[in-house]
Amino acid sequence: MTTPPRTEPLLAVNELSISYGAGIPLVQELNFTVRRGETVGLVGESGCGKSLTALAVMGLLPPNLKTAGGIDLGGSDITKLDARSLRKMRGSQMAMIFQEPLTALNPVMTIGSQVVEVLLAHNKITKAEAAKRTLELFELVRIPDAAARFNDYPHRLSGGMRQRVVIAIAIACNPSLLIADEPTTALDVTVQAQILRLLKRLQRDADLGLLLITHDLGVVRQVADRIVVMYAGCVVEEGPVDEVLDNPRHPYTAGLLAARPHGSRTAGAERLADIRGTVPAPHARPGGCLFEPRCPNAQADCRAVRPPLSPLSADRALRCYHPVGGAN
Amino acid sequence: MTLVLETNDLTVHHKTPRGPLRAVDGISIQVEAGETLGLVGESGCGKSTLARCVVGISKPTSGTIMLGDLEIKDGSRHRFQRARSVQMVFQDPSGALNPRLTVERLIEEPLKVHGLGKKAERKARVAELAAQVGLSDYHLARHPHELSGGQRQRVSIARALALEPGLLVCDEAVSALDVSVQAQVLNLFVDLQKRLNVAYLFISHDLSVVRYISHRIAVMYLGRIVEVGPAEEVWNRRNHPYTRALIDAIPDEAVRRDDIALLDGDVPSPVNPPSGCTFRTRCPYARERCAAEVPVLRDRGNRLQVACHFADEIEAANTVVETVRSGQARSDVPAHLRAAAH
Numbered sequence: 001m002t003t004p005p006r007t008e009p010l011l012a013v014n015e016l017s018i019s020y021g022a023g024i025p026l027v028q029e030l031n032f033t034v035r036r037g038e039t040v041g042l043v044g045e046s047g048c049g050k051s052l053t054a055l056a057v058m059g060l061l062p063p064n065l066k067t068a069g070g071i072d073l074g075g076s077d078i079t080k081l082d083a084r085s086l087r088k089m090r091g092s093q094m095a096m097i098f099q100e101p102l103t104a105l106n107p108v109m110t111i112g113s114q115v116v117e118v119l120l121a122h123n124k125i126t127k128a129e130a131a132k133r134t135l136e137l138f139e140l141v142r143i144p145d146a147a148a149r150f151n152d153y154p155h156r157l158s159g160g161m162r163q164r165v166v167i168a169i170a171i172a173c174n175p176s177l178l179i180a181d182e183p184t185t186a187l188d189v190t191v192q193a194q195i196l197r198l199l200k201r202l203q204r205d206a207d208l209g210l211l212l213i214t215h216d217l218g219v220v221r222q223v224a225d226r227i228v229v230m231y232a233g234c235v236v237e238e239g240p241v242d243e244v245l246d247n248p249r250h251p252y253t254a255g256l257l258a259a260r261p262h263g264s265r266t267a268g269a270e271r272l273a274d275i276r277g278t279v280p281a282p283h284a285r286p287g288g289c290l291f292e293p294r295c296p297n298a299q300a301d302c303r304a305v306r307p308p309l310s311p312l313s314a315d316r317a318l319r320c321y322h323p324v325g326g327a328n
Numbered sequence: 329m330t331l332v333l334e335t336n337d338l339t340v341h342h343k344t345p346r347g348p349l350r351a352v353d354g355i356s357i358q359v360e361a362g363e364t365l366g367l368v369g370e371s372g373c374g375k376s377t378l379a380r381c382v383v384g385i386s387k388p389t390s391g392t393i394m395l396g397d398l399e400i401k402d403g404s405r406h407r408f409q410r411a412r413s414v415q416m417v418f419q420d421p422s423g424a425l426n427p428r429l430t431v432e433r434l435i436e437e438p439l440k441v442h443g444l445g446k447k448a449e450r451k452a453r454v455a456e457l458a459a460q461v462g463l464s465d466y467h468l469a470r471h472p473h474e475l476s477g478g479q480r481q482r483v484s485i486a487r488a489l490a491l492e493p494g495l496l497v498c499d500e501a502v503s504a505l506d507v508s509v510q511a512q513v514l515n516l517f518v519d520l521q522k523r524l525n526v527a528y529l530f531i532s533h534d535l536s537v538v539r540y541i542s543h544r545i546a547v548m549y550l551g552r553i554v555e556v557g558p559a560e561e562v563w564n565r566r567n568h569p570y571t572r573a574l575i576d577a578i579p580d581e582a583v584r585r586d587d588i589a590l591l592d593g594d595v596p597s598p599v600n601p602p603s604g605c606t607f608r609t610r611c612p613y614a615r616e617r618c619a620a621e622v623p624v625l626r627d628r629g630n631r632l633q634v635a636c637h638f639a640d641e642i643e644a645a646n647t648v649v650e651t652v653r654s655g656q657a658r659s660d661v662p663a664h665l666r667a668a669a670h
Contacts, residue, residue: 045506045507045508046477046506144593158594159371160594161594188370188371188533189370189533189535189574189577189578190370190573190574190577190590190591191370191594192577192579193576193577193579193590193591194590194591194592196579197590215506215507216579217507218578218579219579221579222579255508256507256508259507259508259510259511260507260511260536261511261514261536261537261539261540261541262536262540263539263540264539264540264542264559264560264563265518265540265541266542266543266558266559266560267559267560269540271515271518272511272514272515272540273511274508274509274511274512274515275508275511276512278476278478278479278509279506
């Protein structure tokens with residue numbers, strides 16, 4: 001693959017829609033880009049379509065889901081590729097880290113042979129060379145005493161170590177795009193901090209594009225450069241992570257930030273600002289603004305026509321008629 | 329002061345081929361009526377085992393449990409009395425609720441089992457419980473699969489409150505919920521406590537949640553309590569190095585802190601724990617004394633208790649951290665403490 005110049009996006013998702021059955025929309029009009037060396041945080045609550053988006057980029061959507069629009073990775077449109085070319089791209093150009101390392105790893109193969117398998121599938125090298133490269137990868141992801149661990153089975157490892165093995169497999173064939181779907185949600189905070197720091201270092205060293213999918217705004221703040229906030233299958237707000245989280249304009253982003261517990265109620269912390277109601281099911285989404293039924297700023301025009309995602313500045317966009325802090 | 333829960337030197341040891349696994353290793357805690365005690369620690373530290381002992385799902389190896397005036401000696405003998413003193417709210421409400429019963433029958437079940445009231449009285453009580461947790465008549469006729477995760481957790485809470493227990497054990501009760509719904513359920517817990525004076529033993533891996541809801545916090549590591557005290561004392565003073573490491577590891581909303589030292593490695597095996605202080609293998613302050621002598625909980629003032637030989641030094645170092653962070657480098661600080669601040 002030819003390396004695109006820095007200004008060109010590595011991954012460009014254009015007007016992506018994913019629907020189920022007789023046109024029940026799951027993801028609608030999704031647009032975002034990831035550049036080399038950039039971390040984009042895709043955030044939202046369960047059912048907002050963030051994991052479906054990740055699977056679509058990997059070309060792993062189940063066949064009963066229909067897609068429209070394009071996903072451009074390094075010059076080829078993933079939605080148009082056949083299974084064979086997709087399989088070639090997975091691993092060597094894009095790779096994915098899943099939430100639960102125990103189910104992502106094969107329980108009856110040693111961790112070493114699982115990495116060797118990936119290396120042999122994508123490269124013309126000998127087994128001995130693959131084993132040598134595997135040890136290098138284990139050292140790269142800081143698995144202590146890598147040579148001794150090579151023949152261990154996944155159940156012998158802690159959750160954090162298993163996730164390191166999954167990361168080693170993901171970066172084994174030098175992909176340019178790494179997708180991490182809730183990579184630390186199943187881990188303790190202390191281990192989460194180690195894994196996030198590792199991901200960040202690997203990304204810097206290899207100039208990777210990283211698409212980080214999470215529900216945790218704290219994790220996004222710590223790791224991402226840009227943030228894309230999704231609600232009920234649509235992007236509602238996007239921009240540089242500090243700008244969006246310090247000065248959220250969409251009432252949903254603001255609501256998510258306010259709903260996080262902060263302080264102690266023994267020391268006078270106030271009642272948590274919850275967002276009333278729940279996320280609408282895909283078949284029952286409102287025709288106007290998707291967030292309108294739960295929104296404190298909702299007015300008549302929100303119910304009539306769904307607001308478009310419109311640019312707020314050079315690198316910020318917003319889908320709202322009545323944003324926090326008044327209209328522009 | 330009325331205690332709704334008091335455990336005394338509680339231990340739970342499981343037999344394994346490699347020797348006893350000390351899941352809970354000598355825990356003494358107290359919970360007052362109307363109080364929330366938060367319990368935090370990494371997975372495998374024994375917090376869920378402790379919770380299961382309190383409600384009677386697991387049997388302690390030794391030690392005593394007092395639920396108000398009721399002393400639990402034999403796990404099965406006091407089942408009915410126990411059920412009216414303590415109830416549990418689980419992490420996953422879809423696993424905790426029978427999928428074939430309607431919400432109304434789910435909430436009514438404990439009343440029926442305990443033979444409380446006639447049919448009409450039970451119906452009225454169910455409606456009252458449902459209203460208390462924010463469910464309407466519409467929800468009473470539904471089955472669990474027709475409800476959202478937050479609504480299901482409300483059903484679990486209503487069911488747990490049916491017998492008016494003095495204590496609810498909440499094991500990761502809001503962890504499976506999205507943040508906007510989590511806020512709703514946390515607010516509900518606070519409201520119910522104000523109205524019913526119910527106490528919570530609130531277990532969570534999320535320190536921000538525990539800090540928000542708890543009056544007091546207990547920090548567990550490898551089956552033992554290493555620090556316990558009023559929520560803000562624990563949070564702000566961070567006298568135990570483990571507490572400090574836990575709080576430092578929270579993805580910070582305000583700053584990216586690449587400079588903070590993270591805990592290395594994982595929790596050691598509870599089958600073969602380190603001698604002396606069990607945290608010493610991961611502790612930046614560990615010295616010879618830590619391997620030789622088990623630290624006990626000592627008073628640190630303002631009702632804070634910490635089990636660490638070097639709590640004085642760590643408190644001093646934390647003060648330095650704050651000073652260094654606020655940009656006033658101090659030359660009168662000893663070099664090893666300054667190093668510890670980074």
